[in-house]
Amino acid sequence: MQLLGRYLRQGDEAAVATLVDRHQADLLRTAHAITGEAQAAQDAVQEAFVRLCRDAATLVGAAGTRSSVGGWLCTVARNCALDAVRRKRHAPLPEQVRQPTPPQGTPADEAGLLWAAVARLPELERAAIVLRYRDGLAYDAIAERLGKTSNHVGVILNQAVTRLRSDARLAGISP
Amino acid sequence: MSDDLDPRLAELLRRAPSAPMALDEAHRQAVLHEARQAWFRAQGRRRRTFLATAAAACLAAGVAGWSLRVVSETPLPTGPAMTAAQSVPVVLPAAAPPPAPAGASMVDAVGGSFAVPEATMAKALGSEAPAEQERHEALATPAANHLAEVPLAARQDAAPARRARAADLATRDGRIVLAGLVLTAEREGRLPPAERIAALRAARMQLDGLDLPEAQAQRAELDRLLRSP
Numbered sequence: 001m002q003l004l005g006r007y008l009r010q011g012d013e014a015a016v017a018t019l020v021d022r023h024q025a026d027l028l029r030t031a032h033a034i035t036g037e038a039q040a041a042q043d044a045v046q047e048a049f050v051r052l053c054r055d056a057a058t059l060v061g062a063a064g065t066r067s068s069v070g071g072w073l074c075t076v077a078r079n080c081a082l083d084a085v086r087r088k089r090h091a092p093l094p095e096q097v098r099q100p101t102p103p104q105g106t107p108a109d110e111a112g113l114l115w116a117a118v119a120r121l122p123e124l125e126r127a128a129i130v131l132r133y134r135d136g137l138a139y140d141a142i143a144e145r146l147g148k149t150s151n152h153v154g155v156i157l158n159q160a161v162t163r164l165r166s167d168a169r170l171a172g173i174s175p
Numbered sequence: 176m177s178d179d180l181d182p183r184l185a186e187l188l189r190r191a192p193s194a195p196m197a198l199d200e201a202h203r204q205a206v207l208h209e210a211r212q213a214w215f216r217a218q219g220r221r222r223r224t225f226l227a228t229a230a231a232a233c234l235a236a237g238v239a240g241w242s243l244r245v246v247s248e249t250p251l252p253t254g255p256a257m258t259a260a261q262s263v264p265v266v267l268p269a270a271a272p273p274p275a276p277a278g279a280s281m282v283d284a285v286g287g288s289f290a291v292p293e294a295t296m297a298k299a300l301g302s303e304a305p306a307e308q309e310r311h312e313a314l315a316t317p318a319a320n321h322l323a324e325v326p327l328a329a330r331q332d333a334a335p336a337r338r339a340r341a342a343d344l345a346t347r348d349g350r351i352v353l354a355g356l357v358l359t360a361e362r363e364g365r366l367p368p369a370e371r372i373a374a375l376r377a378a379r380m381q382l383d384g385l386d387l388p389e390a391q392a393q394r395a396e397l398d399r400l401l402r403s404p
Contacts, residue, residue: 024196
């Protein structure tokens, strides 16, 4: 919040650059988990930072009630990513998934089938699965990034795993 | 509730392509550019807000000042009776002079010729009351009445020369009346012997410079009385 105040008072771009450096990794991970595309994630995170600059005065003025720039940025980036996904209803997960590079020792069709099943999941379930199994985040961290409670994240993950098991079994992926 | 995924499926998911860790240069520059623009826009808004506030304050002060001026300069509401009363010329009562101390007179301010002689004449006449009364009567001459009947506004706008002339007329008539009083007292033998010559000289001085027939006659009589023992 101090960096934001410095930018607001002096127009200090270095303060904004510091904020970008500090929060971009988390925001990109979350946006990428939701959109499944690096370019869409970059666009969502850029939009979040742009809105931060535009609403800096409001944020600094409300610093007493909401002092977390990171939380605000995460909420905005998540909403931007969800908007992007809804605009592109059929957006698949990582672009490599469309033509997945199979891990070594794994049949190519197994990975492709699995990621195709992940891509068909609803946005929140897909994001929860990616944040949980790709990035290894705990429930609390996932809940913070998705704006849900930990219990809700558990429910979302359970539903997502059930769907994936079913799809994998149907696809013939060996457990 | 269990989210434990099969180990093979979990391993496949773990090998998924990772998310980018940093904004690419184009997006980063876009963010910084927008930050610069947003700051300038915010500065402009603050400046406009300040100017608008200052202008509103000035406007409010101006309106308040104008309102006070209108209220202070607006005449009281008048009815028909008040309007009619205002159209009647103001008639000022003849100014009652304050009691003149011995050796001084209010007429000094106008004519400059009453001073000690007036007091001397009044004392010679026995009392100041008749002198004052006569002087009031003298001031109530047609000329003085004419002056008093002039509407107030006209009097205020009159030229100083006109006012001086009216005052001179009143003073002239008063001087003749005073000299007449002294002569009357002399004829009736009411002048005390010790005051007689001084009173006659004072009356004679009052008539200096007057060329009216009445004044000339009084002057001639006073000269004769002063020459005779």
